[in-house]
Structure formats: C-alpha cells, structure tokens
Amino acid sequence: MFRKWLALVMVAFSFQAFGLQDTPDMEPSSSHYIKDELYIFMHSGAGRNYRILGSVEAGTPITILENNRDAEFMKIKEHTEGRTGWVESRYVTDEMSRAEQLPIISGRLADSQASLQGLQSENGRLKQQLSSARRELNELKTQTDSQAREIKQLSSTLENQEKDEMVKWFTRGGMVAGAGVLLGVILTFLPKKRGRNSEWV
CATH class of the missing domain: 2.30.30.40 (SH3 Domains)
Structure with a gap:
C-alpha cells in the first residue's frame, strides 16, 4: 500500500515538473x-x-x-x-492554431495555383509566339534564298548580255576595219586620171 502511495506521489511530482x-x-x-x-x-x-x-x-x-x-x-x-x-x-x-492557419494556407495555395495557371498560360502564349517567329524566320529564309537565286540568275544573264554586246561591238568594229582596209586596197589599184598638162607634152 505504501508503495502505491509512493508511486502516486512520484507521478504527481513528475507532472508538476513537466508543467514547470x-x-x-x-x-x-x-x-x-x-x-x-x-x-x-x-x-x-x-x-x-x-x-x-x-x-x-x-x-x-x-x-x-x-x-x-x-x-x-x-x-x-x-x-x-x-x-x-x-x-x-x-x-x-x-x-x-491550425484552425486559423488552414484558411490562410488555403488562400496562399489558391493564390499559388492561380499564379501557376497564369504562368502556364503565359508560357503557352510565349511558346506560340516562338513557334510563329520560327515560322516567319523560315519563310524569310526561304524568300531570301529564292531572291539570292534570282539575283544570281539575273547577274549571270546580265554578264552573258554584256559578253554578247562586247562580241557584237568587236564584230562590228572588225567589219568596219576590214571594210576600210578593203577600200584602201581597192583605191590603190584604181587607175589615176591624167591631168590636162600631161596631154600636151
């Protein structure tokens, strides 16, 4: 019996110490x-x-x-x-308390989810813009390549035309020079007219 009372007293003191x-x-x-x-x-x-x-x-x-x-x-x-x-x-x-923390945490969670949805929406919009910019870039690159080919073709055509024009000018010049030489040769072989003074000699 004494041991039981002693145990109860020790438990009581332990609770009091815990409380302190x-x-x-x-x-x-x-x-x-x-x-x-x-x-x-x-x-x-x-x-x-x-x-x-x-x-x-x-x-x-x-x-x-x-x-x-x-x-x-x-x-x-x-x-x-x-x-x-x-x-x-x-x-x-x-x-x-948890009871008061819950609505605050729920509000923060809702704000975070709304912010996340906004960021996801913004991310989707930026991805669409990036895809559109890439398409425009590819189209511009295709147009640039096509224009470069056209410029190359036009340059080649212009160069050929210049060569043809030079050939024509050289041909015409050669023909004129040949005609002049031929005319000079013909003139050298033509008989000269005698003057009046030479008839009375």
Missing part, C-alpha cells in the same frame, strides 16, 4: 492560442481548485490579460465568445 518545464514566459497581449489537440478547462481563479467556468477548445484564439507565473496560470479572454477566466499556462502558445 513547459510553462511559457508570456506577457499579457493578444495573438495567442490554446494549443492544438487539447481540450482544457477555464477556471474562475489561478488554480485547479477554483470553480470551472467551462471548457476551451484547442486552437481557440485568446488574449492574455494576466500571467500568474507562481500559480502557472494565465487569465485569458476568448475571441470567439468573449469569456474571461484562468487556464494553465502550459496550454497557451503564441503559434497560430
């Missing part, structure tokens, strides 16, 4: 919460022996009105129902 380790050093302020996954009682005073005013669900946003470090209790005010009472300090945290 987890007691947060918080000043009176708002933006605090009841820890998640807990269901605690609100008392009318700073201790378990005070009358229970009701229960406080996990994740409930609260305002700390007073912190009794000796009794390890805090006087709080609920944001939902406006009740005021005392709860154990170890069950109070300054981390936002």
Whole structure:
C-alpha cells in the first residue's frame, strides 16, 4: 500500500515538473492560442481548485490579460465568445492554431495555383509566339534564298548580255576595219586620171 502511495506521489511530482518545464514566459497581449489537440478547462481563479467556468477548445484564439507565473496560470479572454477566466499556462502558445492557419494556407495555395495557371498560360502564349517567329524566320529564309537565286540568275544573264554586246561591238568594229582596209586596197589599184598638162607634152 505504501508503495502505491509512493508511486502516486512520484507521478504527481513528475507532472508538476513537466508543467514547470513547459510553462511559457508570456506577457499579457493578444495573438495567442490554446494549443492544438487539447481540450482544457477555464477556471474562475489561478488554480485547479477554483470553480470551472467551462471548457476551451484547442486552437481557440485568446488574449492574455494576466500571467500568474507562481500559480502557472494565465487569465485569458476568448475571441470567439468573449469569456474571461484562468487556464494553465502550459496550454497557451503564441503559434497560430491550425484552425486559423488552414484558411490562410488555403488562400496562399489558391493564390499559388492561380499564379501557376497564369504562368502556364503565359508560357503557352510565349511558346506560340516562338513557334510563329520560327515560322516567319523560315519563310524569310526561304524568300531570301529564292531572291539570292534570282539575283544570281539575273547577274549571270546580265554578264552573258554584256559578253554578247562586247562580241557584237568587236564584230562590228572588225567589219568596219576590214571594210576600210578593203577600200584602201581597192583605191590603190584604181587607175589615176591624167591631168590636162600631161596631154600636151
């Protein structure tokens, strides 16, 4: 029997020591919460022996009105129902509850998804523009190649025409020169007319 009582006393002391380790050093302020996954009682005073005013669900946003470090209790005010009472300090945290984090995270997720959809849409539009630019570039390259071939053909035709024109000019010049030489030869063989003075000699 004594051993049972000794074990109970040790367990009680261990719970008290655990409570002292987890007691947060918080000043009176708002933006605090009841820890998640807990269901605690609100008392009318700073201790378990005070009358229970009701229960406080996990994740409930609260305002700390007073912190009794000796009794390890805090006087709080609920944001939902406006009740005021005392709860154990170890069950109070300054981390936002999951219940309040969920809509914020959901909103951020929705914004991220909308941003992602916008980026995907923009990416698709840029891909279409890139594809269109590549097609235009290929068309311009084809036109450039065709124009280069036409210019080459025209240059070759013009060069041939110049050669033909030069041949014609050389031929005409040769014909004129030949005709002049032939005329000179003919003139040398023609008999000269005698003058009147030579007839009376």
